[in-house]
Amino acid sequence: xxKIVELKNVSKVYKIGENxxxxxxxxxxxxxxxEMIVILGPSGAGKSTLLNLIGxxxxxxxxxxxxxxxxxxxxxxxxxxxxxxxxxGFIFQFYNILPSLTVKENVDLVKDxxxxxxxxxxxxxxxxxxxxxxxxPNQLSGGEQQRVSIARAIAKNPxxxxxDEPTGALDSKTGVEVLKLLRKQCDGNNGANTVIIVTHNxxxxxxxxxxxxxxxxxxxxxxxxxxxxxxxxIKW
Amino acid sequence: MGTLxxxxxxxxWKNKAQFITIFLMTFLAIFAFxxxxxxxxxxxxxxxxxxxxxxxxxxxxxxxxxxxxxxxxIKKLDNVKNAERMxxxxxxxxDSERFINPLNNEKISDLVLxxxxxxxxxxxxxxxxxxxxxxxxxxGLWLDxxxxxNLGIKVGDDLELSIEGSSFKEKVVGLIEVPDHVYFIKDxxxxxxxxxxxxxxxxxxxxxxxxxxxxxxxKSDEMKDAIDNLKELKNKLKDYGITxxxxxxxxITNSIDGIDKIDLTxxxxxxxxxxxxxxxxxxAMDKDFNIKDSYIYxxxxxxxxxxxxxxxxxxxxxxxxxxIVTVTAREDNISYSGYQREAEExxxxxxxxSGLFVFIAILSVVTTMNRFVKxxxxxxxxxxxxxxxxxxxxxxxxxxxxxxxxxxxxxxxILGNIAIGNTFLEMEMEYxxxxxxxxxxxxxxxxxxxxxxxxxxxxxxxxxxxxxKEPAAEVLRIERPKVKxxxxxxxTKKFFNNLSLxxxxxxxxxxxxxxxxxxxxxxxxxxxxxxxxxxxNVRFNKRIYGLGI
Numbered sequence: 001x002x003k004i005v006e007l008k009n010v011s012k013v014y015k016i017g018e019n020x021x022x023x024x025x026x027x028x029x030x031x032x033x034x035e036m037i038v039i040l041g042p043s044g045a046g047k048s049t050l051l052n053l054i055g056x057x058x059x060x061x062x063x064x065x066x067x068x069x070x071x072x073x074x075x076x077x078x079x080x081x082x083x084x085x086x087x088x089g090f091i092f093q094f095y096n097i098l099p100s101l102t103v104k105e106n107v108d109l110v111k112d113x114x115x116x117x118x119x120x121x122x123x124x125x126x127x128x129x130x131x132x133x134x135x136x137p138n139q140l141s142g143g144e145q146q147r148v149s150i151a152r153a154i155a156k157n158p159x160x161x162x163x164d165e166p167t168g169a170l171d172s173k174t175g176v177e178v179l180k181l182l183r184k185q186c187d188g189n190n191g192a193n194t195v196i197i198v199t200h201n202x203x204x205x206x207x208x209x210x211x212x213x214x215x216x217x218x219x220x221x222x223x224x225x226x227x228x229x230x231x232x233x234i235k236w
Numbered sequence: 237m238g239t240l241x242x243x244x245x246x247x248x249w250k251n252k253a254q255f256i257t258i259f260l261m262t263f264l265a266i267f268a269f270x271x272x273x274x275x276x277x278x279x280x281x282x283x284x285x286x287x288x289x290x291x292x293x294x295x296x297x298x299x300x301x302x303x304x305x306x307x308x309x310i311k312k313l314d315n316v317k318n319a320e321r322m323x324x325x326x327x328x329x330x331d332s333e334r335f336i337n338p339l340n341n342e343k344i345s346d347l348v349l350x351x352x353x354x355x356x357x358x359x360x361x362x363x364x365x366x367x368x369x370x371x372x373x374x375x376g377l378w379l380d381x382x383x384x385x386n387l388g389i390k391v392g393d394d395l396e397l398s399i400e401g402s403s404f405k406e407k408v409v410g411l412i413e414v415p416d417h418v419y420f421i422k423d424x425x426x427x428x429x430x431x432x433x434x435x436x437x438x439x440x441x442x443x444x445x446x447x448x449x450x451x452x453x454x455k456s457d458e459m460k461d462a463i464d465n466l467k468e469l470k471n472k473l474k475d476y477g478i479t480x481x482x483x484x485x486x487x488i489t490n491s492i493d494g495i496d497k498i499d500l501t502x503x504x505x506x507x508x509x510x511x512x513x514x515x516x517x518x519x520a521m522d523k524d525f526n527i528k529d530s531y532i533y534x535x536x537x538x539x540x541x542x543x544x545x546x547x548x549x550x551x552x553x554x555x556x557x558x559x560i561v562t563v564t565a566r567e568d569n570i571s572y573s574g575y576q577r578e579a580e581e582x583x584x585x586x587x588x589x590s591g592l593f594v595f596i597a598i599l600s601v602v603t604t605m606n607r608f609v610k611x612x613x614x615x616x617x618x619x620x621x622x623x624x625x626x627x628x629x630x631x632x633x634x635x636x637x638x639x640x641x642x643x644x645x646x647x648x649x650i651l652g653n654i655a656i657g658n659t660f661l662e663m664e665m666e667y668x669x670x671x672x673x674x675x676x677x678x679x680x681x682x683x684x685x686x687x688x689x690x691x692x693x694x695x696x697x698x699x700x701x702x703x704x705k706e707p708a709a710e711v712l713r714i715e716r717p718k719v720k721x722x723x724x725x726x727x728t729k730k731f732f733n734n735l736s737l738x739x740x741x742x743x744x745x746x747x748x749x750x751x752x753x754x755x756x757x758x759x760x761x762x763x764x765x766x767x768x769x770x771x772x773n774v775r776f777n778k779r780i781y782g783l784g785i
Binding site for chain 1 (some may be wrong): 238239240242243246247250361614615618619621622623624625626635707708709710712
């Protein structure tokens, strides 16, 4: 299968005061295009750091991050912005939608930065929020806010949809709805879209095509899931 | 409107208290600067135009007497465009009690008018508010417009004046303002013109009261001796039984000095009652008498061709013209310099107030934007994660300060000119006599406004720069609170633990936010500073100007 992400000898070291903290320790990783990938691990394992490096939100201390054949670890800040704008959609645990913009305006934001976005209306219809376009985030439930976040991410029509604990702040039922939307995104576009989910919820691993276990800044295992579960069959 | 612009407007509205502080301080800085400059520069510009249009003199001359010959000599000097002379003398208005002083609603017991008798009016030209243009051949007087307005004197009214007991009556033919009488005070003890018991008038030299001259001649020692001699002669003639003065023996007349200039017969007839026949008697005593030869012109004014050579002209007048007492330039003239001083006085205020408000505005920007950016940290991270370029995010945050400063700047200039400029200019012009005036906005005001906007914008940028520089992942991470535990820190002392929770909390916050604490102290100090400066200034002025305290 075609590779979308390749990490070669990647390390990430953070300096906290006079101390150094190795978040990722010389890891190698390859991810296939069109898969739903779940990165599992306890808090502080390095899974969010891994996601940030893949998403161009941070740069590695050493090693190469190659996305779709491009070594983005060589990019400067400006090029990384372009990379994020054109290729990556982010979904955060606490939604991170802008509180002073309406639902529609939050999604409209991507129009200013992406060359060929999906229409706002289509994106919102896809997540079932077409009737809430004039509402402000504080008028929505947590699940609805996360759906706005998904709509904003998929409106960019990204190659990579990176989700950091997307169901972490949601109840089981709403979480399942969100996961269904993510699967829908992954299955769309003739299998060209890749979804990477970072979570510490092991139950979510059952729906993934590939499961990566991270521990102490190292890849502990990469497991291919031959028979991913139906999302409706999981609950927590 | 772009989505980010909508965000800017909604964020400003949501955080209106903080942004209103920035707006108000920036606005007040520019409001004070533009307003004070509006009236100050308005005063300067209006006077400059007025002086130029009315051809204010460049030099003032005092002399024992500027005779016809001396005036011609002055006019012929290098760099002298024109020169005029005048008699200036104070006159009391007879029956001044018919006028009411508008300042205290009391009758005016002593109304004094400075009378300027002139021959021509090419220099220091009168500005006619109402009535007829000046001409040497016209009778009547041209009265100070301000005193006329205050006392309700109109064109056509009669005024009876008295100069050292010599009275004369004149009709008011014009109401005027004159460029060298812009700041016109009674004497050195006065600070402000009252325009109620002291004013000025201009008259043709032909209107100079002849009685005043006759009295001066009759009271001179020379004339007194002549009168005594004449009376003695008359007594002797009486002793000789000569009562027909047409037939006085030549042996007597020949013994009198200058007899050919005297109409002895008439003089002897009038000598006992000369007080009632002053003109005839003086003409009898001097057959060649011409009253104009008796005028003494102590004052002259000079229009200079090239003001850069004014010192040369001054020197020439002093060196080449006889009996010159003083030659002074505009800067030495109380009207000119008094007005200029007043116009420049605002410079101090504009600097102090604008500086103070700019300083507070900068502090407000620093604290507001620091807090605001901290609060928006996650949103900045989200925008970065979405792929919005750093310069766009920077521009968005800088524009909070920029837009507010621009609006404050525009409103500051407009309202400063209207509220401070116009009000102060109107107040000033109640004292200073300038017929046409308006506020003026000089380029400096725009430059300062642009600079203030620039400073506010730059400080806004500096406040956001740290967060904007961080990578997206770092910005999205929860900021670790800055807590440093030191061995000898106050929080570890025993007595500290006995303090109340709120006191401990406050002290630790002060320790953590040293810059903000310092700013709060400095900001308050500056406010007290400004207040005490104003109080001191008012007290100082009152003491100096004798207005109480």
